[in-house]
């Protein structure tokens with residue numbers, strides 16, 4: 061199999077390379093691409109030196125699969141060019157997620173809807189993946205009526221310029237290239253992505269619409285507030301869920317403990333709960349602080365943490381790739 065990565069020099073792209081380095085995926089060739097300024101940059105992959113090539117050169121290599129992590133504009137411009145040449149595209153950007161003819165996949169939840177005809181497959185937003193991983197099994201059991209989610213998102217979710225802004229501000233340099241209008245060091249920003257006419261940010265709307273699409277239930281009511289925090293390890297989410305049926309906390313602990321890809325960290329007597337610092341570099345979704353909401357019927361609160369660069373992006377994309385290989389769709 062010939063595999064290409066577009067955006068190989070970015071935060072997600074580098075994690076994809078790192079994960080592939082430690083996997084036994086049968087690759088004949090790996091091609092790396094990024095913007096023109098990175099052409100010729102060196103990477104080591106399984107003991108071999110690889111160089112970043114132009115995206116057009118990657119297209120001419122006719123890769124079997126291309127993992128895109130270079131932003132929605134690049135995906136919009138290039139994904140169909142690759143699919144028309146026969147490549148399967150797994151796209152990390154928001155470009156195709158809400159298109160009715162494109163599938164939005166979290167392998168643990170809905171990989172079964174994929175088939176050989178899918179040439180552009182979307183990876184959900186990082187904050188969506190960790191939320192839906194927890195919501196889905198609870199929805200199956202109790203039927204979700206409403207979700208109120210507030211996110212506490214790592215700067216790594218905005219890419220390498222944002223991480224650099226935080227590191228520079230920490231050193232006292234506030235004149236570096238900025239991903240955010242305001243300082244992020246010793247600050248929090250109730251602002252992820254751009255503001256839409258309705259007063260919500262695009263990140264909040266992604267979280268709402270993508271969740272409904274993956275769970276495949278438009279009746280679930282969801283509202284969201286997305287917040288950027290000066291954290292680098294992963295995204296956290298405070299989630300309030302109201303069910304149509306009466307939930308039982310012990311059963312919820314049991315359901316989530318038995319769900320593939322989820323780790324329950326919930327023992328407040330021992331101060332055990334998920335934190336972004338400790339999710340860094342891990343593929344699982346961590347959930348804790350699971351408790352009854354005493355203010356309203358059939359409701360609970362919980363706290364979800366995950367490394368946005370791994371299960372929120374690179375790991376999920378590679379799991380999709382592994383599924384396609386297993387099903388012999390590529």
Ligand SMILES: NC(=O)c1ccc[n+]([C@@H]2O[C@H](COP(=O)([O-])OP(=O)(O)OC[C@H]3O[C@@H](n4cnc5c(N)ncnc54)[C@H](OP(=O)(O)O)[C@@H]3O)[C@@H](O)[C@H]2O)c1
Pocket residue numbers: 066067068069070071072073093094095096097098115128129130131132134152153154184185186216217218219220221368369372373
């Ligand atoms: N970060 C996350 O947690 C996360 C999670 C889920 C999804 N995503 C999505 O994944 C994508 C990448 O995010 P990131 O955080 O990795 O961003 P990033 O660190 O800013 O990296 C962006 C990548 O895109 C490349 N690129 C920029 N302009 C390009 C062009 N004109 N042609 C080809 N390549 C170009 C960059 O190459 P150079 O190095 O040469 O500039 C770099 O490799 C985005 O669509 C983002 O929404 C990110």
